[in-house]
Structures are given as C-alpha cells and as structure tokens.
Amino acid sequence: YVLTQPPSVSVAPGKTATITCGGHNIGSKTVHWLQQRPGQAPVLVIHYNTDRPSGIPERVSASNSGNTATLTINRVEAGDEADYYCQVWDSSSDQGVFGGGTKLTVL
Amino acid sequence: EVQLVESGGGLVQPGGSLRLSCAASGFTFSSYAMSWVRQAPGKGLDWVSSITGRGHSTYYADSVKGRFTISRDNVKNTLYLQMDSLTTGDTATYFCAKIAEGYYDFWRPFDYWGQGALVTVSS
Numbered sequence: 737y738v739l740t741q742p743p744s745v746s747v748a749p750g751k752t753a754t755i756t757c758g759g760h761n762i763g764s765k766t767v768h769w770l771q772q773r774p775g776q777a778p779v780l781v782i783h784y785n786t787d788r789p790s791g792i793p794e795r796v797s798a799s800n801s802g803n804t805a806t807l808t809i810n811r812v813e814a815g816d817e818a819d820y821y822c823q824v825w826d827s828s829s830d831q832g833v834f835g836g837g838t839k840l841t842v843l
Numbered sequence: 844e845v846q847l848v849e850s851g852g853g854l855v856q857p858g859g860s861l862r863l864s865c866a867a868s869g870f871t872f873s874s875y876a877m878s879w880v881r882q883a884p885g886k887g888l889d890w891v892s893s894i895t896g897r898g899h900s901t902y903y904a905d906s907v908k909g910r911f912t913i914s915r916d917n918v919k920n921t922l923y924l925q926m927d928s929l930t931t932g933d934t935a936t937y938f939c940a941k942i943a944e945g946y947y948d949f950w951r952p953f954d955y956w957g958q959g960a961l962v963t964v965s966s
Contacts, residue, residue, distance in 0.1 A: 768952040770888070777938060777956040778888065784952070821888050825950040830902050832878065832890030832949065 737826035739835035746841040747812050755838045757805040757822030765824045767805040769798060772837075773818045781820075782807060809840075817842045845869040845955045847939050852960030859929050863960055865922040865939030873897065873917035876942040876949055879924050881935035882959070891937070892924065896946030906932075929964045936961050 740758040747753040757767065769782035780789050785800040795810040809816055822835040851863040863879070878893040892913040893902045901913050912925040922939050937960050940953035 766950050770953070772888075777958055778953070779956075780952050780954055783943070783954075789954070819887075823888075823890075823952070827950070830949075831904060832880075832893060832902075834880075834888040834890060837887035 737824070737829065737831075737833050739822055739824065739833055741820075741822060741835040741838045743836070744839045744841065746843055748843045749812055749814065751812055753809040753812050753816070753840055755807040755809075755820050755840065757807070757835045758803055759805070759824070759833075760803060762803055762805050762824070763801045765800075765826075767798070767800050768823045769807045770821045770823060771818045772821065778821065812840075812842055814842050816840060845941065847941065847955055847957035849937065849939055849957045849960035852937065852962045854963045854965065855929055856966050857930055857964055859964070860925070860927045861929065861962060863924040863926070863937055863939075863962070865924075865957055867920045867922065867939075867941070870941070872915075872920040874946065876945060876947055877915065877922045878940045878942065878949075878953065879913060879922075879937055880940055880953070880956075881933075881937045881962075883932075883935040886935075889935070893942075893949055894922070900947065902949070926962070929962075931964050934962060934964045 770778040771781045772778040782798040798807045819837045846868045848866045879891040894913045898915045910928045914923045939957045941955040943951045943954040
C-alpha cells in the first residue's frame with residue numbers, strides 16, 4: 737500500500753498550509769499525522785483521521801475521504817516549519833505504511 | 844512519564860549483525876503493542892516491524908523480512924530488534940515506538956517515540 741505526499745509545501749506566516757496524503761481508498765483506513773522537526777523524534781499531531789492529541793492547537797485539523805487525507809494548518813507560524821508524515825496500518829498486508837513526508841517551509 | 848530509550852546502535856560491516864534494545868518505563872509495557880521505525884539519513888520514516896503486547900505475533904516490512912527479528916521481554920520491559928545480514932541500505936536511525944492502546948491494535952497511532960539509535964553499515 738502506497739501513500740503519496742507532496743515533497744514540499746511553502747506558505748507565508750498567517751496563511752493556511754494544506755498537506756495531502758493520497759492512497760487507494762484511504763478514506764476506509766485510519767490515518768494519523770506526525771510532525772518531525774530536525775534532529776527530533778516524530779510527534780503525533782493528528783490521530784484517528786481528525787482528532788487532535790492533547791496539546792495540539794485547534795488551528796491544526798485534518799480530514800480523510802475517498803483517496804485523499806488532508807492535514808490543514810491555519811494561521812501558520814514559524815514554529816510549524818517541520819516535516820509532516822501521514823501513516824496508516826495496511827491490514828491487507830499486515831504492515832505499517834508512512835507517506836514519503838512533506839517539508840513545510842514558512843516563508 | 845512514558846520513556847523509551849534505545850541503545851545498541853553503532854558501526855557494523857556489511858553482512859554483520861547488531862541487536863538494538865529499547866528500554867520502556869512509565870507504562871504497563873506488556874499491555875501495549877510496540878514497533879520499530881527507521882529513518883535513513885535525510886530520508887523519510889520507514890516502518891520496520893511490530894509486535895503484539897504478549898509477543899505472540901510479529902510483523903515485518905518486506906525489506907527486512909528474514910533478516911530482522913523483533914522480540915520483547917515483558918519482565919525486563921524491553922523491546923529488541925535483532926538485525927542480521929545487514930546491508931548499507933539498512934543505515935538509519937532506528938526508533939522504537941509505542942502503540943497508543945491495545946495488545947495488538949496496530950491501526951492505532953504511535954503515541955510515544957524514543958530518541959533513536961543510529962546504525963551505520965559500512966566497510
């Protein structure tokens with residue numbers, strides 16, 4: 737199972753960043769999103785398709801439908817600059833799958 | 844506080860072996876499935892292997908199947924990854940990660956990660 741993300745997304749501070757994660761019928765799977773800053777371990781920012789773990793601001797949201805899952809960050813700040821990964825468990829192969837990652841650059 | 848601390852990384856020659864450990868604390872280790880995820884230098888996250896809470900079932904990426912073995916010691920609260928027949932393509936930082944809930948609910952998220960152990964395969 738393959739998850740496809742754009743390699744990079746650039747956005748000005750205060751604007752909205754949208755990161756997509758494409759996969760065949762991904763809407764039928766449970767998608768999680770992770771943020772990874774350079775030199776650090778990944779951090780969960782969205783779980784169970786749309787839910788924010790405690791401590792994640794409300795300006796971070798997500799959706800999942802059809803063949804695309806989407807992570808949206810409103811009012812982008814410099815501190816949001818990081819790599820973002822979508823992740824699912826593929827039950828047909830019993831394997832974990834990560835998207836290739838998207839580098840978010842705040843201009 | 845949940846803590847995951849990897850150890851055992853280092854430099855190994857192609858064809859060699861290495862065993863990684865991940866010491867867990869702050870939660871009931873045996874109640875949670877665990878996984879290994881790796882990241883090659885400058886590359887993305889790559890799922891390697893997962894194991895159920897009691898260690899009865901294991902799962903592997905195609906790239907490591909037959910060469911790597913995941914295991915756990917629920918008395919020592921430690922997760923392991925035995926890596927054999929290593930190639931330069933296995934060079935990466937290896938993270939252990941805890942599944943958020945359940946003995947075998949791999950569809951749930953990774954809620955805690957260690958800081959990683961660097962494995963370098965080179966002659």
